[in-house]
Amino acid sequence: MKTGLLQKGLTLLELMLGLAIMAILLQIALPAMAELINKHRAGSYMQQLSRHLGFARIQAANSQQPVRVCPLSGTECQSDWQTYPLVLSLINPHNDTEFVLRQIPPVFRQHQLKYNRSQLQFRRDGSLNALENGTFYYCPQSSFNWHYKLVLNQAGRNRLTFQQSPCPA
Numbered sequence: 001m002k003t004g005l006l007q008k009g010l011t012l013l014e015l016m017l018g019l020a021i022m023a024i025l026l027q028i029a030l031p032a033m034a035e036l037i038n039k040h041r042a043g044s045y046m047q048q049l050s051r052h053l054g055f056a057r058i059q060a061a062n063s064q065q066p067v068r069v070c071p072l073s074g075t076e077c078q079s080d081w082q083t084y085p086l087v088l089s090l091i092n093p094h095n096d097t098e099f100v101l102r103q104i105p106p107v108f109r110q111h112q113l114k115y116n117r118s119q120l121q122f123r124r125d126g127s128l129n130a131l132e133n134g135t136f137y138y139c140p141q142s143s144f145n146w147h148y149k150l151v152l153n154q155a156g157r158n159r160l161t162f163q164q165s166p167c168p169a
Contacts, residue, residue, distance in 0.1 A: 038140045041108055043162070046138050046148040049086070050160045052104055053120075056088045057156040059101060060122035066091045067101065070119035079118035081136075082107045091121075112139040112167070126156045139167030 010018075053069065060067040068091055070077035071084035078084050086104040091097075107113045116134040123129060136150040147167040152158045 035144055038111075038144060039146070042111065042138050042140055042148050045107055045113075046136075046150055046160055048104060049136065050150055050158050052086070052088060052102060053150075053152065053156075053158050055102065056120075057122050057126045059088075059090065060124060060156075061126035063090060064124045066093065066124065067122045068098070068119055069122075071106075077119045081113040081115050082111070107138065110141050113137070114139070120152070122156055128152070128154055128156050137167060142167075 056067045056069050068077075068089045069086060071081050072078070072087040072089075073084050083106055085106055088101040088103070089098040090101055092099070114137040117132055120132050121129045133152055133154045136148075136152070138148040138150075140147070145164070145166055147163050147165070148160065149163050150158055150160045
């Protein structure tokens, strides 16, 4: 009679070895996965912002009314672009009323969005008011060595790029 019956389970040693290998692989993969998730989160947000700025420019030209973009708290524009939602508002210059067109949620709480002005206003021709052009910087946590940069020119057009360098101060 043969004693070569199939084994129906794992020994404790095999189970412990398998778990140790999985733990090592997870320890290697988690930081890379966190960076990948943050890159995707930042890229999605900046693409959304780029599209919304393009929409604001087109809306201003089509409606022949100014469109304002700013981080809004209540009814006041704030200079903190990362904490408050970004609101696109159509401004009626005749009676100073505003109509909210769109709203972008704030950036992920551990990330930063920087801009050198407290608001943008697209004129009726789609260009920006004087000296409102500038650069948006989307910076992840300080441990990552990259950032996104969205340049907005005086004509109201924007260009989004990924930068493989630390975020500027």
